[in-house]
Structures are given as C-alpha cells and as structure tokens.
Amino acid sequence: MDDLTRAELDQLLAVFRDQSLQILEEMATDLLALESSRADAEAMTRLRRGAHTIKGDSACVDLDGVTQVAHKIEDVFDAVLCGQIKFDRRSVDVILNSLDAVKKAIGGAEVSDVAAESVNELVDALIAIGKTGETTVSANSSDYHKGELLQLPASFRSEGEPPSKHRRGFVRVEAEKIDTLLNLAGEMVIARSVMSQLGPELELAIPRNEMVDRFSGASNQMGKLIAELQKSVLKMRMVAIDHVFRRFARPMRELAAQCGKEVDLHISGGETELDRALVDIVYEPLLHLLRNAVDHGLETMEDRRNAGKPEVGRIAMRAYHEGNQVVVEVSDDGRGIDPAAVKRKAVEVGAITKQDAERMTDEDALELIFLQGLSTAKELTQLSGRGIGAAAVKAAIEQLRGTVAVKSEVGSGTCFTLRMPLTLAIIKALLFTASGQLFALPLLAVSEIARAEGSDIVHLDGIENYRLRDRFISLVRPGVVLSFDRRRGGSGAALRREPKHFFVVVLATGDKKYGVVADELLGEQELVIKPLDSRWVQNDALAGASVLGDGRVVLIMDAEMVFRKAIKYERGKGNNREAYAV
Numbered sequence: 001m002d003d004l005t006r007a008e009l010d011q012l013l014a015v016f017r018d019q020s021l022q023i024l025e026e027m028a029t030d031l032l033a034l035e036s037s038r039a040d041a042e043a044m045t046r047l048r049r050g051a052h053t054i055k056g057d058s059a060c061v062d063l064d065g066v067t068q069v070a071h072k073i074e075d076v077f078d079a080v081l082c083g084q085i086k087f088d089r090r091s092v093d094v095i096l097n098s099l100d101a102v103k104k105a106i107g108g109a110e111v112s113d114v115a116a117e118s119v120n121e122l123v124d125a126l127i128a129i130g131k132t133g134e135t136t137v138s139a140n141s142s143d144y145h146k147g148e149l150l151q152l153p154a155s156f157r158s159e160g161e162p163p164s165k166h167r168r169g170f171v172r173v174e175a176e177k178i179d180t181l182l183n184l185a186g187e188m189v190i191a192r193s194v195m196s197q198l199g200p201e202l203e204l205a206i207p208r209n210e211m212v213d214r215f216s217g218a219s220n221q222m223g224k225l226i227a228e229l230q231k232s233v234l235k236m237r238m239v240a241i242d243h244v245f246r247r248f249a250r251p252m253r254e255l256a257a258q259c260g261k262e263v264d265l266h267i268s269g270g271e272t273e274l275d276r277a278l279v280d281i282v283y284e285p286l287l288h289l290l291r292n293a294v295d296h297g298l299e300t301m302e303d304r305r306n307a308g309k310p311e312v313g314r315i316a317m318r319a320y321h322e323g324n325q326v327v328v329e330v331s332d333d334g335r336g337i338d339p340a341a342v343k344r345k346a347v348e349v350g351a352i353t354k355q356d357a358e359r360m361t362d363e364d365a366l367e368l369i370f371l372q373g374l375s376t377a378k379e380l381t382q383l384s385g386r387g388i389g390a391a392a393v394k395a396a397i398e399q400l401r402g403t404v405a406v407k408s409e410v411g412s413g414t415c416f417t418l419r420m421p422l423t424l425a426i427i428k429a430l431l432f433t434a435s436g437q438l439f440a441l442p443l444l445a446v447s448e449i450a451r452a453e454g455s456d457i458v459h460l461d462g463i464e465n466y467r468l469r470d471r472f473i474s475l476v477r478p479g480v481v482l483s484f485d486r487r488r489g490g491s492g493a494a495l496r497r498e499p500k501h502f503f504v505v506v507l508a509t510g511d512k513k514y515g516v517v518a519d520e521l522l523g524e525q526e527l528v529i530k531p532l533d534s535r536w537v538q539n540d541a542l543a544g545a546s547v548l549g550d551g552r553v554v555l556i557m558d559a560e561m562v563f564r565k566a567i568k569y570e571r572g573k574g575n576n577r578e579a580y581a582v
Helices: 006-035 043-059 064-081 089-106 116-128 175-207 212-238 247-259 275-296 299-307 341-346 356-359 364-370 387-400 559-571
Strands: 238-240 265-266 272-276 314-322 325-332 403-409 413-421 426-434 437-442 446-453 458-461 462-467 471-474 501-509 512-518 520-528 542-547 553-558
Touching: 006 043, 006 089, 006 247, 006 364, 006 458, 043 064, 043 175, 043 275, 064 089, 089 116, 175 212, 175 520, 212 238, 238 275, 247 265, 247 437, 272 275, 275 314, 275 325, 275 387, 275 413, 341 364, 364 387, 364 403, 364 413, 387 403, 426 501, 426 512, 426 553, 437 520, 446 462, 458 471, 471 501, 471 559, 501 559, 512 559, 553 559
Parallel strands: 265 314, 437 553, 471 512
Antiparallel strands: 238 272, 314 325, 325 413, 403 413, 426 437, 426 520, 446 501, 458 462, 462 471, 501 512, 542 553
C-alpha cells in the first residue's frame, strides 16, 4: 500500500467500505433466515462467500483485525458445510456480534480496523462455536431459546457449481449524478412542451410546406424520445423496498428478546419498487410501527395461550403498487386498539371534550392515536408508550405527500396502511387558477370536481361550506390561505371581482374531505417538481413549483398542508372550533 497516494488510498477504502457494508447486511439477513428456518439451500454458501470476500478485501487494504475476524467466521461456515459442527442459535448470536464489530469499525466517517483486544475476544468466541457448553453469548442474546439447534436446509450447493441464475451486471453510480440527469430530463420535458406549442403556431403563420411537415414530424419524434428518456431515468432512481424490509429482521429479533416474546415476522412484496429518496426516510416510521406492535400490540405468551392464540405472535409487512402509489401494510394479530380507551385518554389530555367522545364513531376514535402525546399504554418502556410513535409516523409520511390509515379489532389485531407516491420528482397534477395565480394539485389527492355558483356557498359558523350531495364540505380559497388575495387581508395580487361561476376541487386527505375553490380549470399535466429555495416564496402549503412549456410558473400545492393552513387561518380569526373539519 506504500506505493499509493493518500487520495488513491481514500478512494480504495471508500469502495471497500461500501461493498463490505452491503455484504455484511446480506450476511446478517441470511443468518436470521437460518434462525427462522426460512433460508434457502444456498444461504450457507452465500455466508461463506461473503466472509471470504471481506477477508480478502480487508487484507488488500491492510485491515488485519477485520481479516482475522472474517477468516475465523469463514472457518465456522466451512465446518458447518462439512458437517463438523452443529449450528445452533447461540452460534447466530456470536457471528452477529462479530459482524457488528466489523461494521462498526469500517462504517464510520473514516475506515478503521477492529481493535486488537476485540479481535482476540471475537476470535475466541468464534472458536468456541461447536464446543458443547463453551459458546460465549452476549448480554443482549435471546435467552429464551438458548441451545436450540437450527434446522438447516438439507442440501447446499458446492462452491464450484455454477450459479442457478444468470448474474446481472451492475455499475456503481453516485446518486448525485442520477439526480443531475433527472433534472436535465425535466428541463428537456419543458423544452418539449415549448416545441409542441410552436408547431401549431408555425402551421398557422407559415403556409403548409415540406419544411413545416418535417419540423412537425421531428418534434413529435423528439417528444416520444424525451418521454422514454424520462421514464428510463426515473427507473434508475427506483429501488426495491426489500432494501428497507430486510433491515428489520435484526432489530425485531432484539426487540422480541427484550420483551420476552416470540415474534414471527412475515414479509411480502419486497420486490415492490419506489424512489430511492424514500428508502431511508420510510425506515424510521416503519420501525416505530414495528416497535409498538411488539411492545404493546402483541400480548405475552401466557395471555395469548389464555386467549386461544398461538404463543408466537405474528407481524406482517406487505408492500404493493396501487396506481401511482406505493402501499405498505404493517399488521399484527395482537390485542388490538380499544376505541373506548382511546376516547378516555383523549378526554383526559384535553384533546377532545366528553361530548365529542360520546358522538365520535369508533373509526374516528382510532385516528386520535396520531395526536402528539396521546398513548393508551399502561406503562412506559424503553421502546414505546410515550405517545410519540404514531404521531411521528403520520408526520413523516405526510412530508412525503402520503397518508396513514389504521384499522383495528379488539382481540384480533391492528393494521396500519401507509400510502406514498412512487417518486418525489414528478407528479401528475390538476392545473387551475385562483386569485390570478396558476396552481397545481396532485391528482392522487383529487376525489372529484364540481361546478358551483356563489349562491351555492353556505356559511356555517362563519366558515364557507358547499353541499356535496348529502353532506357539507368546507371550502378553502388558495389566495386567502396563501395570502395572495388583498381583498381578505393578504397581499401580492390586484383587487379582482368575485367570479359568478367557479369550480370546487374536492380533495381527500386522510379521513377528511374539503374543497378548494378554483376560478378556472386548465386540465391535467405531468410536472417536474422544483424546490422553492428562495425565502421569499417558501410556504408550508407549497410542495414546490414547475415551469410550463409557455414559460409560466405553476405553484404546486401540498393538499394536506393546505388543509392545516386553512385551519390555522380560521383559528387566527378567533374561531375556537376546529375549522374545515367534516
């Protein structure tokens, strides 16, 4: 390594770290699959190959400690493959501890080696695997299943046997480069819109000739190619949600051990793809839901026996595509959520009145669990019970322009459903004007559109409402909520007459519906979202902006935040009731 410059060494270490961290994660997944008897016949071979790769790569960058630990892990897998030692759950604990030590050493801001003292301890523990009664188990191990032999797959593929599937080629590309490419594709979409508008104008301005026809043909062909390019770049940003799901096996194992419970985690739909920008963001909300499911959702083994349930609790995670959304469901077969208990707690903390609780349906009562500080847990634990889990989940998902819903049945279990857009970069939107400004709303949030007149507006407690069939929905005026309309105390727009006819764009956010007043509808369009970086135009109710083909700027509204902004506006006028509630 002495012949390498510092820059070359740093680059080599960065590549080693990225590849090794991925291998370590995959090895942990395979180990936990072995423990739960869900491993395939190649799991042990993949584990041995992973240890061998890290051993060789770490030796190349002079990380002797990592090399020794990886070498000893490889020896353990070799012995298991040859039938020389028996693999039990204590062995999994020891190897996981070793993988953690390697991950901690190489996963920091700077790649480092495993300390010599730690290397000796880890190697001794690995050597002890297979010797009866001598395996070292950490304090965090799952004590309730010590010594249980694992049912390994009956056969393993030999190392010299060719892979059963063709290998796919991969090239590592920095995420920033893909983002730059997507941004350029977005600019090309705008340029395509300009050319699409120029075509008809040229045909009107210039007599029909061969040149105009060639321009129209080239413009149409370019439009198709740009559309395909945009789709291809978006696919480059998409990753399987399995990258998130497989990270839960380890914390779930440890959570179950801390709570003294047996948990069977079922995962399906891991192949479902979503924008890479969502992958890291969605991890924490899902972890919150899993923690609550283990700690409060699932009963103790004794309680489950008394209720006639299997001692092992079941938690399921499922992902699938629904339209332009990614849907993730987290369910358990535990005790469920008692709506009456939620109402009592909400009254106790002052979130609702006793009269409100008496009129509230069970479905509405379940939504109260998303209020900050409201928890029905009988006691606090290190994992949950402080009333911030569900509220944090809702806040995080809404930041992604998604929604969260909950269904529960006492004694049978609970299911949380998270809905998120496939990508945060491009949306299909409804364009409309209000207060002289061009706006857009995500089509996924639009429930329906109604044509109305000024006489159709009904004022209830000082709030504008519109009768939609058999119910009243509250109305939101974008110019008022965003302070664009001078008539109502805002600024930034000239005084305009109230239109005689207008449209009500009905939005569904969560369990509520409300209407946005639009002066004119301009149709649907696919928009590339640009962030609002300037402090002069930043607003919580705006998700971003986009540029149309004719150069006009359209402001993209955040459906959920517009609703909240409207509530805040009404409260600011001195209205004490919760405005805009349906």
